[in-house]
Amino acid sequence: MKRRQLIAGNWKLNGTIKEATELVRETRRLLAQVRDCDLVVAPPYTALHAVAHQLEDSNIEVAGQDLYWEDKGAFTGAVSGPLLKELGCKWVLIGHSERRQLFGETLESSALRMKAALRAGLLPIFCVGETLGERQANKTLDVIAAQLDAGLNSVSKEDLAKVVVAYEPVWAIGTGVVATPAQAQEVHAYIRERVRSKDSGIAQTMRLLYGGSVKADNAAELLHQADIDGALVGGASLKADSFAGIVKGRQG
16 A cells, blocks of 8 residues: 655754744745645754744644653653643654663653653654664664564554654664665564554554655655655755755655
């Protein structure tokens, strides 16, 4: 079956409100005519409200880059699902490798975040991926299985149907090194098979994204793979023309 593609841009810790507003205004202009895929941007927290305002009545939706698993309370520095929802977010990233590596995200806490996102009515983009050492040790599929199971096993079938999974090999994020289409497809096929063990119908419809140094000149080849349904774009989403180039060039 043909699944609707999704292209998401993760801005990470980049962009003042002024910069984010200018970026999203130009991104919206360049992509205004795109109707055949879903478009998402994930600005830093401080720019979420301004960006969401700029994107009202547009074809681009907004994501938070992370969330805490409690809705409110004495959790200094945390941002919850209801707060993201109020700011205009429809989506949220969960388990990004930078959250796992730099900020102590664990299999257990990613599961809690998944539940919190769904409870708040947000659509999760759940990130999985292995380090270079894990790939060299032939542990890629074991790592992916553990991350997937932690995030998805406690989710109801109704909620599982709302989840997007993004495979981002850690060794390809921001390095300029890209998994070959065959390497990416192998892992995406494994992810779909793993989801099939939970529900075969959902496995067929679930969208799987590739992330890791995606650019306009490699997007089409990656997205032509049978189990890759879109991209989670990092650095290339920080310039409107390069992000638009990925979106417009994805069909080859």
